[in-house]
Amino acid sequence: xxxxxxxxxxxxxxxxxxxxxxxxxxxxxxxxxxxxxxxxxxxxxxxxxxxxxxxxxxxxxxxxxxxxxxxxxxxxxxxxxxxxxxxxxxxxxxxxxxxxxxxxxxxxxxxxxxxxxxxxxxxxxxxxxxxxxxxxxxxxxxxxxxxxxxxxxxxxxxxxxxxxxxxxxxxxxxxxxxxxxxxxxxxxxxxxxxxxxxxxxxxxxxxxxxxxxxxxxxxxxxxxxxxxxxxxxxxxxxxxxxxxxxxxxxxxxxxxxxxxxxxxxxxxxxxxxxxxxxxxxxxxxxxxxxxxxxxxxxxxxxxxxxxxxxxxxxxxxxxxxxxxxxxxxxxxxxxxxxxxxxxxxxxxxxxxxxxxxxxxxxxxxxxxxxxxxxxxxxxxxxxxxxxxxxxxxx
Amino acid sequence: xxxxxxxxxxxxxxxxxxxxxxxxxxxxxxxxxxxxxxxxxxxxxxxxxxxxxxxxxxxxxxxxxxxxxxxxxxxxxxxxxxxxxxxxxxxxxxxxxxxxxxxxxxxxxxxxxxxxxxxxxxxxxxxxxxxxxxxxxxxxxxxxxxxxxxxxxxxxxxxxxxxxxxxxxxxxxxxxxxxxxxxxxxxxxxxxxxxxxxxxxxxxxxxxxxxxxxxxxxxxxxxxxxxxxxxxxxxxxxxxxxxxxxxxxxxxxxxxxxxxxxxxxxxxxxxxxxxxxxxxxxxxxxxxxxxxxxxxxxxxxxxxxxxxxxxxxxxxxxxxxxxxxxxxxxxxxxxxxxxxxxxxxxxxxxxxxxxxxxxxxxxxxxxxxxxxxxxxxxxxxxxxxxxxxxxxxxxxxxxxxxxxxxxxxxxxxxxxxxxxxxxxxxxxxxxxxxxxxxxxxxxxxxxxxx
Numbered sequence: 001x002x003x004x005x006x007x008x009x010x011x012x013x014x015x016x017x018x019x020x021x022x023x024x025x026x027x028x029x030x031x032x033x034x035x036x037x038x039x040x041x042x043x044x045x046x047x048x049x050x051x052x053x054x055x056x057x058x059x060x061x062x063x064x065x066x067x068x069x070x071x072x073x074x075x076x077x078x079x080x081x082x083x084x085x086x087x088x089x090x091x092x093x094x095x096x097x098x099x100x101x102x103x104x105x106x107x108x109x110x111x112x113x114x115x116x117x118x119x120x121x122x123x124x125x126x127x128x129x130x131x132x133x134x135x136x137x138x139x140x141x142x143x144x145x146x147x148x149x150x151x152x153x154x155x156x157x158x159x160x161x162x163x164x165x166x167x168x169x170x171x172x173x174x175x176x177x178x179x180x181x182x183x184x185x186x187x188x189x190x191x192x193x194x195x196x197x198x199x200x201x202x203x204x205x206x207x208x209x210x211x212x213x214x215x216x217x218x219x220x221x222x223x224x225x226x227x228x229x230x231x232x233x234x235x236x237x238x239x240x241x242x243x244x245x246x247x248x249x250x251x252x253x254x255x256x257x258x259x260x261x262x263x264x265x266x267x268x269x270x271x272x273x274x275x276x277x278x279x280x281x282x283x284x285x286x287x288x289x290x291x292x293x294x295x296x297x298x299x300x301x302x303x304x305x306x307x308x309x310x311x312x313x314x315x316x317x318x319x320x321x322x323x324x325x326x327x328x329x330x331x332x333x334x335x336x337x338x339x340x341x342x343x344x345x346x347x348x349x350x351x352x353x354x355x356x357x358x359x360x361x362x363x364x365x366x367x368x369x370x371x372x373x374x375x376x377x378x379x380x381x382x383x384x385x386x387x388x389x390x391x392x393x394x
Numbered sequence: 395x396x397x398x399x400x401x402x403x404x405x406x407x408x409x410x411x412x413x414x415x416x417x418x419x420x421x422x423x424x425x426x427x428x429x430x431x432x433x434x435x436x437x438x439x440x441x442x443x444x445x446x447x448x449x450x451x452x453x454x455x456x457x458x459x460x461x462x463x464x465x466x467x468x469x470x471x472x473x474x475x476x477x478x479x480x481x482x483x484x485x486x487x488x489x490x491x492x493x494x495x496x497x498x499x500x501x502x503x504x505x506x507x508x509x510x511x512x513x514x515x516x517x518x519x520x521x522x523x524x525x526x527x528x529x530x531x532x533x534x535x536x537x538x539x540x541x542x543x544x545x546x547x548x549x550x551x552x553x554x555x556x557x558x559x560x561x562x563x564x565x566x567x568x569x570x571x572x573x574x575x576x577x578x579x580x581x582x583x584x585x586x587x588x589x590x591x592x593x594x595x596x597x598x599x600x601x602x603x604x605x606x607x608x609x610x611x612x613x614x615x616x617x618x619x620x621x622x623x624x625x626x627x628x629x630x631x632x633x634x635x636x637x638x639x640x641x642x643x644x645x646x647x648x649x650x651x652x653x654x655x656x657x658x659x660x661x662x663x664x665x666x667x668x669x670x671x672x673x674x675x676x677x678x679x680x681x682x683x684x685x686x687x688x689x690x691x692x693x694x695x696x697x698x699x700x701x702x703x704x705x706x707x708x709x710x711x712x713x714x715x716x717x718x719x720x721x722x723x724x725x726x727x728x729x730x731x732x733x734x735x736x737x738x739x740x741x742x743x744x745x746x747x748x749x750x751x752x753x754x755x756x757x758x759x760x761x762x763x764x765x766x767x768x769x770x771x772x773x774x775x776x777x778x779x780x781x782x783x784x785x786x787x788x789x790x791x792x793x794x795x796x797x798x799x800x801x802x803x804x805x806x807x808x809x810x811x812x813x814x815x816x817x818x819x820x821x822x823x824x825x826x827x828x829x830x831x832x833x834x835x836x837x838x839x840x841x842x843x844x
Contacts, residue, residue, distance in 0.1 A: 050629035051600075198754040212717045242459040242656065247700040247713030269629060272659070272704040276711045299704070313634035314704050315663035317686075322641030324663070326634035330599050 010041040010082075012231055012263045013062070018076035018088075020057050020066055027335040028072070031057045033287035035076070036361070039231065044257065044264040046278030046295065048271060050310075052331055054287040055267045059233050062087055062265070063099050081230065101131040104224035108236040110216035114208040120219050121204040124188045127226045129158040132187070140183035142176055156180050191222040195252055214245035218252070225256055232257070233265045238273070250277055271314060275299055280367075283307050286331055286342035289361060293368030303370040305347045305389070341373070349374060351387035413491045414618055414650050415448035415471060416520075418498055419480035422466050426722060438722045440466040442674035443480070447491070450617070453644070453651040455665030455682070457658060457697070461718050463674040465622055468654045472539045472620045473522050473530075482522040484533050485617075490516065535565060538611035542623035544603035548595040554581070554606055555591040561613040580609040583646075584639060601632035608639065615647065622654045637664060658701040662686055667831070670694050673721050673729040676825060680832030690834035692841060693730045699844075710844070726770045727820040728837065739801035740837045742820045745773040748786070751795060758782060763811075772805075772816035783813045790815070 020032040032054040039045050047055045060066045062078055064087065078087040081102065085094060107113040114123055128136055136156040142149070154160045155168050155177055168177040185204070192200035195218040208216055217237060224232060234253065238246035254277070257264055268274050274281055275295060282292040283306065291304040302308045312325035329346040341347070344354040353373050361371040370376075374392045423437035440463040448454045456464045469475040471482050483494065497505075497513045505513070517524040525533055538561075541547035548557055559577045562568045568576050578588050584605040595603055604624060611619050621640070625633040637660065643649060655661050661668060662682060669679045670693065678691040689695040699712040716733040719725050725732050727742010732750065734741065745767060752758045761782035767773040777783045787808045789795060805816040825833040 050631060199756050201756055202753075202759070214717060242718075243658070243700040244459060244696060244714035245717075247702075247711060248715070249713070250711075251713055270702075271630070272702040275704060276702045310630060311704065313630045315634070315637065315659045316703065316705055317662065318705070319663060321663060322638050322645070324634035324638050326638055327631035328635070330601070330632075 011038045012041050012081065013039045014079045015058070016077050016079070018058065018061060018078065019074035020054075020061055021072040021074045023070045023072060024335065030287050030334045030337055032061070033334075033337070035284070035287070035289055037282050037289060037292060039263050039265055042257075042261045042263055043279045044266050044277055046274040046281040047265060047267045047284060048269060048274050048281060049284035050269060050331065053284040055284050056235055058284070059105070059235050059265060059267050062103060062231075062233055063105060064088070064095060097131075100127050101227045102229050103231045103233065104227070104229040105233040105235065106217075106220050106224045106237045108239050110213065110220045110240075111208065113220055114216060116208055118207075119204065120192070120206055120208070121185070121188055123219070124191055124223050124226060125158065125184055127223055128184060128187055129156060131227050133157050136180060136183050136187065139186065140176065140179040142179065148173060152176055152180060156184070191226040192219070194225065194256065195222045197222070213241055214249065217241060217249055221249070221252065221256070225260070225262070228260050229262060231263045231265065233267070235267045236269070271299065271310060283310070287334055288342060288371065290343065290372070291370045292361065293365070297365070297368050303364050303368070303375060303392075304372050305349055305374070306343045349387040349389045351385055353378065353381045353385040354387055412450045412488065413447045413486045414450045414484070415652070416483040416486050416491055416494065417447075417471065417480075418445050418483065418494070420444045420467065420470060420477055420482060421479035422463075422470055422475060423478040436722050439674050439724060440721060441470065442721075442724065444671070444674070444676055446669050446676065446679055448618075448650060448652060450650055451648055452666045453653055453664055455661035455668040456652060456654045456671065457656060457661050457668060458671035459656065459718055461721065462671045463721070464654050464671050467671070468539070468620050468622045468652065471652060472537050473534060474539070476523055481517070483516075483520040484522055484537070486520055490520070535614045536617040537620065538614070538616040538618070539620045539622065540604070540607045540611050540624045542626055544595070544600065544607050544627070547607060548603060550595055553592050553594060557595070557606060558609045558613060561610060565614060567614065576613075580613055583612065583643065584609045600628050601635060604628065604636055605639070608643070612643065612647070616649070618650045618652065620652045620654070623656070625660060626655065626657060633660070640664070658697060659703065670697070673719055673724050675729060676835065677730065678834040679825070680829065680834075684829060684832055690828040690832065690841065691730075691836045692734050692736045695841060695844070696735070726822070728823040728835065736838060736841065737796060737798045738837060739798045739818070740820055741798065742823070743799045743802035743817045744770045745815060745817070746770070747799060748775070748790070748815055751789070752786070755789070758785070769819070771819045772814070775813045775815065777811045777813070780811050783808050783811050786813055
C-alpha cells in the first residue's frame, strides 16, 4: 500500500485487492482484477484509463451499483469511514444509510441519471427525505417530542399513505404540514444555490429535459452534495459537456470540495483534465492499477510504459503532424487472462518475464508506485528475460 | 518549433492556390412549426451567414461548442443538406473565385442582367445546389464524409466488403474480383487486412470501425473529405493512431480536409487554418498558430482558456458563464455579448437582455405581462404591478446589470406598470481584418492582455 506522507492524512476509504468479474459467453471477464488504493480525507484522487479498463466498475463497487449477476464479487474489500464498514459485504440497511448521505455519486450523463418524470424539486427532496428528516422538522419549527410527531415525520420522509395524507391535509396538522413543505423547499433551494444555479426557486419546478446539459449536471451535483457527503464519486462528470461548461463544472466541484472538505474519487479518461483536478492519480489498464502517485509527479515523470504511451498520444504543440506516438494494438480480452503483465502485448519493452508473471505495484519514489518489471525485477529471473528501457537506470 | 514556421508558411503561400471549396454567406434555417396546421412560427438559424475558403491540400478546422452549427455546415458542404441561402462553391480557380466575389459584392437588387447571367453560369458550374447532373456526380465523387459515430454510419447488416465496395459499385468503378482487390487495397491503406473482408461492423473496435469509415471515404479517391468529429468517440491512444493515419493519407493522396471538432488540441495538431463558429456565425478565422498565439475574439480566448493543456500552463483553466443562446433568436450585435467577459456598450445590448435578466431574478419574470417590441432595441414592457416596474428600472440603473449594459441604455421610463426601454441600436458585428488571412468579428481592436 501507499506509504502515508508525513503528516499522515486520515484515510476515508481503503480499497484492498478488489476483484469484480463478469460472467460472459466465453468465460469469466476479469473487469477489475486486484485493485488497491486509498482515498484520503479531503483529497481528489483521479482514476484514469481508457475505455474498458475497469475504472467505472471500481467506482460503482463503492455503492454496490454493479448488477450481480452477471457481475461476481470475486474478492477484496472496500473499507469506508472511521468505523471501517466493508462496503462489499455490508447489509442493505447500512448501505442504504451510506448511499447519498456519506458517499454520493455523479454520473457522466445527467440526462440519464436524473429521473425524467420528476421535477428537480422532487429529485432533490428524495435525498432529504431519506437522510435528513430531523433537519427538515427542525427547520419547519417542529420539535421532536410532539404527540402527532410520527405523522409529521412520515410527511417529511414523504412516506405518508393516503389516509395519513388526509389527516395531514386537515387542521390541526395542515399548517405544520405546510411548514414542512416550506422547509423542504428552502433546503432544496439552498442546495441548488450552492451550485450557483440562478433563480433556484424557478428551476425547482422544471423537469430535467427543460434544462441545458450544464444545468442538469449542476442539479445532479446539488443532489449529490445535498447531504454534505464525506466522499464524492464523480464518474466522468464533464465528458458530455462543452469545454466552456466543463471548466465551470470543474471549478464548481473544486470550490465545493474545498469548502466542505469532501474527498473526491474522480474518474476520467482525459489526462489534461486530471492534471488540473486531482491531487493524486492512479492509472488503470485492463483491470489493474499500473501506476499511482502525486499527479504532478506522475505526469512529469511517468514510469510505466503505458502511462508514457498515454501521455505521448495526446496531441500538443510539440508534436509534428503525423508523428503522434500512438500505442499500437488494442486492449486485450479480459476473459480468464493468464498470469502476465496485461500491457505486455502492446509494450515496446516487453520481455519474456513480462509474459509469464504478474508485476505488482511497488514504490519507485515517495508515494509514487509502479507495477512494472522495468523497476522491480523478480529476484529469481534471468537478466536476459527482463525488460530494459533507456529511461530506467539499472 | 520548426513545425510552427512550416505550417504558417504553408498557409501564407496558399492564397494563390485553387479554392476547392468556397462558402459564401451560407445560411441554413430549420423551420419551427406549431399548432394543428403546423404553421411556421420561426426559424432555427443553425448556420447564419458563413463565408470561408478552403484551398486545395489544406486542412481547415471548424471549432465551436455544440449547437453552434458546425455539423450543419459540414452537411451543407458535403451536399447532404440544401442551403436556405447563400452557396457552397466547389472547385473554383483563382480567377473564377475573384469573379464570383466581384459579382456577389453587388447587392442583389442592383445586379444587371449580364451580371445575373454570369452568376447563373458560375452557379451551374460550381454551386453545389445548382449543379448540372454530370457536375453533381463529379462533386459527390470528390466529396466524402467521415462521421463521428461509426455505429450509426456503418450499416450493421452489411459486411465490410460491401460497405467499402459500395461507392465503387454505385459509380461503376469496379466489379467482381477487381472490386474485391480494390477493397483489400483500401483496407490495407487504413491498416486493416484481407481477413477483415467478411466481417460485420459490430465485430470491430471503435478505432477499427472508424478506419472502415475512412476506407469507404477514400474508395473513390476524392479531393475533399469532411471529417465530422472523427475521433471524439475514441480513446487517446487510438485517436493518435487515427490522426496519424489521416495525416499520412493526406500526404499520399493530396487530400483536402474540413475537420470539424470541438477538441482544440486535436484541431491545433491537424489544421492549417481554423474557423471558430458561435451561434451560426464565424467569430474568428485565421492561421492555426496565430489564432492560438494571439486570439482576436474573446470567444476564441475563452475556448482556449477552458481547454486544459497537458503541458502548457500559460492559458490557465477557466470556464465561461451562461449558456449558448437560442439560435432561433440570436442576440443582436455581437452574438457573444451575453457571455463575453470583455463586453462593451457597443456590443448589441437589446430588449432580450432585459428579459433574460428578468428570468434570472426571483419573482420578476412572473410579473411580466407583455412585451411590445418596436425593434430589437426598444420595447414597452408591461408588468402585473407598479412595484415590479419600478424595481426593473431601479435595477437597470444599478449594479444589478453590467456597466456596459447601463452605458448602452438610452431610455428606461416608468409609467405605472409600464416600462419603456431603449438601447442604442447596433448593427451586426462583421468580420474585420486582423492580420494576413486572419479575421475576427469583435468590436474591440485589440484584446487586453489576460
